[in-house]
Amino acid sequence: MSLPPLHSFKVFECVARLGNISAAADELHVTSGAVSQQLKALQASLGVELLVKQGRQLVLTDSGRVLQKHVASAIREIGGAVSVLRNATVRPDEVKPLTLSIPGAYGLSWLATRLFTFMDENRHIKLNVISEVSYGLVDWRRADVAVTYGTPPGAGFWWRLLHGIRMTPVCSPQLLRGDRAIRQLSDLAHHRLLHEDDGAQWRRWLTEARCHEREYSSVHFDDFGMVLQGAIDGFGVALSDELVSARDLDDGRLVQPFTLSVPALHNYYCVCNDSSRGRPEVDEFIEWLGSST
Structure with missing residues (x-):
């Protein structure tokens, strides 16, 4: 065939x-x-x-x-083979520095593990990582590329959506047991809804679930890491993306009580100055990041 x-x-x-x-x-x-x-x-x-x-x-x-699943795996395999060939012939004077800015947040753990793979596969690029809490604080005098969470930047910057985030409830397995176990949507009324925004993301999810007319207790944190840690420790239910919470879900620290997911109000973007596009090391990193997320 x-x-x-x-x-x-x-x-x-x-x-x-x-x-x-x-x-x-x-x-x-x-x-x-x-x-x-x-x-x-x-x-x-x-x-x-x-x-x-x-x-x-x-x-x-x-x-x-x-x-x-198979196509993504094949693309990674091809990329890895190209990197092996390139690394086998790279000379010290050919190594190019690249500085990446990322948010210093729990939610970027999914990226941190991938960066070590990039370093191993691309010895011709010396990757340096710095962190800033938000896109507006990125020091573009130092950073060549940034991974940001929020909305697309304005004029003068090139950006790429890394992946369309869909949010779904996550909680500790212990909330699925006992007198107040979460078994159906109405059971959420017995637990705190944890969030790092003004509650808009939860309101969107509850509206899609058709249970927004109920009263819910909520707790606001200004750090997403604290939101997820609160969920892991059993203090409430958070909204998260499968990619961001992959490790906690795989290890059983978090579970998904419901399958309904809704688009996130914000997303992860790869951003660089318009003037940086075209530099081989910048383009290679962007292409690699796009194929690995």
């Missing part, structure tokens, strides 16, 4: 990761129409539906999840 064009798999992986055709078109430097055509052609060639519309987002079907 002949394979569909390999480029169509890259387009599919990009849309699957970002959940949005326009965002994928921006990343791939093509039009939204071109992305749509590639997706239609791939689905027609394979004879299965890979993505379906859910609100403003595109979400994977069961078949799409299977294909995305």
Whole structure:
């Protein structure tokens, strides 16, 4: 059986990761129409539906999840092979410095582990990491690239959406037991709703769950790490993204009492000065980060 064009798999992986055709078109430097055509052609060639519309987002079907897992793995394998070849021939005078700014927050643990992989695979780039609590405080005299959480920056900066975050409730397993165990939506009224914003994200989720008319006790923290730690310790229920909380979910410190997820009010972005785009080390890091998230 002949394979569909390999480029169509890259387009599919990009849309699957970002959940949005326009965002994928921006990343791939093509039009939204071109992305749509590639997706239609791939689905027609394979004879299965890979993505379906859910609100403003595109979400994977069961078949799409299977294909995305293998395509993403193949892209990482190719990238790793290229890095091995490049590292085998790199000379000390060819090593380029690159300074990355990231928020000093618990929510970036998913990124920290990936950065060590980047360092191992790209010996021709010397990565330095600094931290700032918000995008507005990034020192662009030092930083070449920044990973930020919030909204896209203004003029003078290039940005890429890293992945479309969808928020879902997470809590300690102990909240699924006892007299006040969370078994259905109404049980949330017995527990604190933890958040780091003004409660807008919880209001969006409760509205989608059709239980926003109830009264809920909530606790505000100005640090997302404290929100998740409170959830881990059993003091309430938080909203988080599967990627951000992957380690806690895998290790059983957190569980997801409900499957409903809603788009986040903010997202993670990779940002750099317009003038920095085109530098090989900057472009390589951006491409690597986009394919690893």
